[in-house]
Amino acid sequence: MTTLTTADLVLAGGRVVDGTGGPERVADVAVADGRIVAVDALADVSAARVVDAAGLVVCPGFVDVHTHSDLTLLSSPAAHSAVRQGVTTQVIGNCGLGTVPVPPDTDAAALRAAVGFLDRDPAVEWRWRSLLEYLETLRAAQPAVNVMTLVGHVPLRAATVGFARRAATAAERDRMCGLLADGLAAGAAGLSTGMVYPPASYADEAELVALGRVVAEHDGVFAWHVRDYADGLLDSVAQALRVGEQAGCRTQISHLVVVGRRNWGAARAALDLVGAACERGLDVGVDVYPYLAGSTSLFQLMPGWAQEGGAGALLRRLGDPAVRERIRDELVGHPVGWDEIRVSRLPADDPQVVGATVADLAAARGQSGADVVMDLLLAYDAAVDMVAGGRCEDDLREVLAHPLTVVGSDGFALDPHGPTGSGMPHPRSYGTFPRLLADYTGEGGLPLPAAVAKCTGQAARRLGLTERGVVAPGYAADLVVFDPAVLRDRATFDAPQNYPDGVRLVVVNGEVVVEDDHTGARPGAVLIHRDRQEIGEQGCRVPR
Ligand SMILES: [Zn+2]
Known part of the structure; x- marks a missing residue:
């Protein structure tokens, strides 16, 4: 029993699944000044607001390690599709796709076309040249979710080699490494590549290792959309692991899937490669979304x-x-x-x-x-x-069950009623986390605490976020309350823009963003990964 005098918000008597993977327990969760201040049975607390969470699950807000919201957050900062499913932090700049850097000699129009997958609202103007300027623009947009960014390999190469299909010269490689170092120093959590997206796809391994070394120097993560998820899956995963080991950098295999009926069953072998690299000492992880189709340009x-x-x-x-x-x-x-x-x-x-x-x-x-x-x-x-499509359920379940796997949607923050709501987007932008927790837990699936950890604490650790992703005193008050009896993903491939059922309350930095409906609050922070600094801006502590 903890005695607490005041709190801004108390979630009373919920089933706390704390994001560590440990067993759930019934407790009150108290929030003050944007932080969790107590997780216990509370007596005599005078709280501005008490929410009865009896019978409901209280867990950390979902940390979506893999999104493409770089531009949609500027167009739709309320981030409806994300917060309505309980996402409180998004990582942007994935798959090598990004919007910075854009030094003056870059062919900006060609870059914008190359990352056209991100570009869902032509009214969004690119007014930045550096990551610092981009992050200022993002801050000014006041997103509802916290945002952390990776530097994309596509803009790095567009800025140095252009769109030529050849290896970079030593001078170009050095310039690329310098631009990457600038981005990491400005607060990016790491680098991403997309080995299918020109011009990143034209990189040779020397370039990838050189970039990986810069990532390692800044204690960042190197995320890979590998070259081939179909016939060449194993060679492609092996390349990412090899570069990671040569460069000595934390490595993330993005959206691990097996594409093409003739390759089904290969997930096990791909995971074995990852597991063996981990045994050899590589800090490596995997992410995945719970669907049998992907989406891209x-x-x-x-x-x-x-x-x-x-x-x-x-x-x-x-x-x-x-x-x-x-x-x-x-x-x-x-x-x-x-x-x-x-x-x-x-x-x-x-x-x-x-x-x-x-x-x-x-x-x-x-x-x-x-x-x-x-x-x-x-x-x-x-x-x-x-x-x-072209994927199978057995491979998906194999990847999900692996201890090194976390969940990332590969989706966007979208607003079904705004410019970003056009077309028939992949339903993962609306349903990834409820789908995972409702359809892939319990009998034949993951224990709920393990599944929640893959969406929260374990995901946060991949990024070096040590103050988010866990329900414990001192952590940022990013929280979700859902009704496990009702939780259901309602977004389908035919009707993708439906919000899930069962997400009752979503709290970002101590502010209620969803209470059945979006409240209009936009309290998200731009999270900065600061090298060699105990505590970064906005509560992102980088583990040393
Ligand atoms: Zn990708």
């Missing part, structure tokens, strides 16, 4: 050679019949069938196209799937997104 289906020079060059090439013939040939035997690839977003909503599969469009137009894809890219200036 449609142009990712185009071969790397066809994308050399950026989106403009790709579109010019697609007008050449010989190029089209070669691409058609290369796409024969693609691991994901045309009936498993759906158009999810266009610059202008066309109900005939958005939501249709490439196979549907091919049948309607009397064309091959490859020609449909190339014509869509041409018609919409390459600004087309897809949702692509």
